[in-house]
Amino acid sequence: MLDLSVRRRQGNFQLDVTLKAGPGITALFGPSGSGKTSLINMVAGLSRPDHGRIVVDDRVLFESQSGIDVPPEHRHLGYVFQEGRLFPHLSVKGNLTFGWQRMPAHQRSVQFADVVDVLGIGHLLKRHPAGLSGGEKSRVAIGRALLASPRILLMDEPLASLDAGRKAELLPFIVNLASQFAIPILYVSHAMDEVLGLADTLVLMENGRVIADGPVEEVVARPDLKDFSGHRDAGAVLRATVRHHDDDHGVTALGFSGGTLLVSRLDLGCGASVRLRIRSRDVSLALEPPRKLSIRNVLPVTVTSLSPSSNHMIDVKLDCGGTVLWSQITSLAQSHLGLTPGMQAYALLKAVTIAREDIADYRRAGIAPEAVADD
Amino acid sequence: MFSLTPLEIEALRLSLLVSGVAVAGSLPLGILCAWVLARRDFPGKVLVDGLIHLPLVLPPVVVGYFLLVVLGRRGPVGSLLLDWFGITLGFTWKGAAIASAVIAFPLMVRAIRLSLESVDRGLEQAARTLGCGPVRTFFTVTLPLVSPGLLTGTILGFARSLSEFGATITFVSNIPGETRTLPIALYALTQVPGGDAAAMRLCVISVAVAFIALLAAEILARRVQTRLRG
Numbered sequence: 001m002l003d004l005s006v007r008r009r010q011g012n013f014q015l016d017v018t019l020k021a022g023p024g025i026t027a028l029f030g031p032s033g034s035g036k037t038s039l040i041n042m043v044a045g046l047s048r049p050d051h052g053r054i055v056v057d058d059r060v061l062f063e064s065q066s067g068i069d070v071p072p073e074h075r076h077l078g079y080v081f082q083e084g085r086l087f088p089h090l091s092v093k094g095n096l097t098f099g100w101q102r103m104p105a106h107q108r109s110v111q112f113a114d115v116v117d118v119l120g121i122g123h124l125l126k127r128h129p130a131g132l133s134g135g136e137k138s139r140v141a142i143g144r145a146l147l148a149s150p151r152i153l154l155m156d157e158p159l160a161s162l163d164a165g166r167k168a169e170l171l172p173f174i175v176n177l178a179s180q181f182a183i184p185i186l187y188v189s190h191a192m193d194e195v196l197g198l199a200d201t202l203v204l205m206e207n208g209r210v211i212a213d214g215p216v217e218e219v220v221a222r223p224d225l226k227d228f229s230g231h232r233d234a235g236a237v238l239r240a241t242v243r244h245h246d247d248d249h250g251v252t253a254l255g256f257s258g259g260t261l262l263v264s265r266l267d268l269g270c271g272a273s274v275r276l277r278i279r280s281r282d283v284s285l286a287l288e289p290p291r292k293l294s295i296r297n298v299l300p301v302t303v304t305s306l307s308p309s310s311n312h313m314i315d316v317k318l319d320c321g322g323t324v325l326w327s328q329i330t331s332l333a334q335s336h337l338g339l340t341p342g343m344q345a346y347a348l349l350k351a352v353t354i355a356r357e358d359i360a361d362y363r364r365a366g367i368a369p370e371a372v373a374d375d
Numbered sequence: 376m377f378s379l380t381p382l383e384i385e386a387l388r389l390s391l392l393v394s395g396v397a398v399a400g401s402l403p404l405g406i407l408c409a410w411v412l413a414r415r416d417f418p419g420k421v422l423v424d425g426l427i428h429l430p431l432v433l434p435p436v437v438v439g440y441f442l443l444v445v446l447g448r449r450g451p452v453g454s455l456l457l458d459w460f461g462i463t464l465g466f467t468w469k470g471a472a473i474a475s476a477v478i479a480f481p482l483m484v485r486a487i488r489l490s491l492e493s494v495d496r497g498l499e500q501a502a503r504t505l506g507c508g509p510v511r512t513f514f515t516v517t518l519p520l521v522s523p524g525l526l527t528g529t530i531l532g533f534a535r536s537l538s539e540f541g542a543t544i545t546f547v548s549n550i551p552g553e554t555r556t557l558p559i560a561l562y563a564l565t566q567v568p569g570g571d572a573a574a575m576r577l578c579v580i581s582v583a584v585a586f587i588a589l590l591a592a593e594i595l596a597r598r599v600q601t602r603l604r605g
Contacts, residue, residue: 148505
């Protein structure tokens with residue numbers, strides 16, 4: 001549990017943040033230069049706030065008033081740096097055990113074999129960092145921080161230097177960590193993809209301030225933040241529950257407030273919670289219930305508002321049983337259909353993406369391949 | 376067969392002893408000075424920097440004379456050393472080692488400092504977040520990372536000590552078996568008639584020793600580099 005309130009001036013830049021982060025993964029999201037890294041450097045003790053207080057698990061790490069400033073080596077926080085920062089003169093094993101061996105055995109909450117196993121780095125132990133690929137380096141850096149048995153794991157865009165494939169490979173590892181080792185994670189990112197695939201809580205930062213925080217789905221759905229959270233890319237993000245599986249056709253039915261959605265068979269038990277992402281360009285609109293159609297996911301909706309987007313496109317905001325959906329249509333289609341706010345319509349969902357599986361106990365997760373409905 | 380005369384063996388032994396002690400003795404102080412110059416900012420830093428580098432630009436004879444005045448038996452520091460610890464530096468091999476150390480010091484500090492300045496501070500921060508205090512971080516991360524600089528500094532210092540002449544002869548003179556190192560023995564031989572052949576032999580020995588030292592340094596440096604790069 002992290003509880004902080006800090007202020008710091010760096011040249012013309014003023015950072016002023018109050019934040020609480022609980023269990024699970026909290027994403028600090030914002031454009032570069034919004035102060036995300038500065039903030040976690042303060043938590044780690046690598047830089048000093050001018051004013052404020054930082055508390056982790058009821059232990060005061062910094063308090064300007066009383067002059068408390070615990071040095072980084074006594075804060076017991078794990079830090080996974082953007083560039084990895086592996087020690088070039090030590091082997092992978094030497095890197096992994098660097099913090100671990102400084103911990104008295106009875107204080108170690110994380111076991112060496114477990115970490116090596118979870119991260120799949122057993123075959124690298126004798127190698128040196130220079131001989132590792134980018135993905136391997138990231139995993140070793142994560143393992144090294146974990147093995148110091150931290151109270152919180154701070155991760156500063158640990159995947160930024162990796163290509164999309166390696167990223168998708170590592171995301172599940174990170175989701176695993178938070179639950180398997182019961183360590184809260186503060187994850188800095190400027191990629192919405194990562195946030196949707198990882199985080200439980202989203203903290204939006206801009207110009208050194210927190211402009212919103214809360215559960216990922218709620219923050220992403222807020223219309224006042226849509227430019228900021230990049231909704232055009234994300235579309236609607238919603239939570240759904242696994243209702244039942246149809247093994248004959250290989251589909252899973254998911255329930256949410258607006259009805260039922262069919263996706264490719266998921267390997268999850270009934271009642272498990274998943275995060276879905278429905279891109280606005282994957283949503284078409286019809287004014288009458290379409291018949292004889294290959295698309296299986298058709299939901300009754302109410303048009304809430306229309307706003308022009310670039311390139312003669314219109315963003316249509318829809319209400320689907322209390323859940324917000326977005327559809328992007330051409331202005332030609334708009335004039336043809338004559339859509340106005342308040343109209344009843346049918347949303348045709350061409351694709352539904354599982355952003356994160358099994359949120360309830362985050363045991364298995366990751367960006368699964370697009371689960372396309374049977375069209 | 377090239378066999379050494381007793382005089383040559385003695386000069387060679389003295390040279391190696393004096394240079395070895397000079398380098399080994401001044402290395403910890405060299406690391407400290409390099410660290411202070413690379414990492415700390417304080418008023419008067421320019422002055423300290425200049426003082427450390429002074430022997431590099433001064434004629435060695437000046438340094439030797441200064442040492443004689445300060446550390447000689449009647450010098451302010453030398454007389455205290457004699458009274459309190461019974462140590463005499465003037466006209467002994469220990470004095471020669473000090474003269475060599477002072478002359479070689481700036482070269483050593485420079486090499487280590489350059490290496491320290493190129494160390495990624497991020498790695499030290501990483502060590503701190505992993506539970507290492509500043510001192511421990513220095514010994515487990517910083518020092519291993521500057522090992523190429525330490526090696527260069529040591530070899531440069533050693534080579535400079537081997538060739539030390541001016542400060543040594545001024546401070547501790549030319550005493551057979553005590554302060555007559557290779558360069559001083561060589562100089563002495565050039566001053567007596569018929570010493571040319573013996574002087575030439577000393578020349579060859581000097582070149583060989585210097586060459587072996589450089590070669591060893593090169594081989595060691597390569598090993599360290601491959602270890603650091605993986």
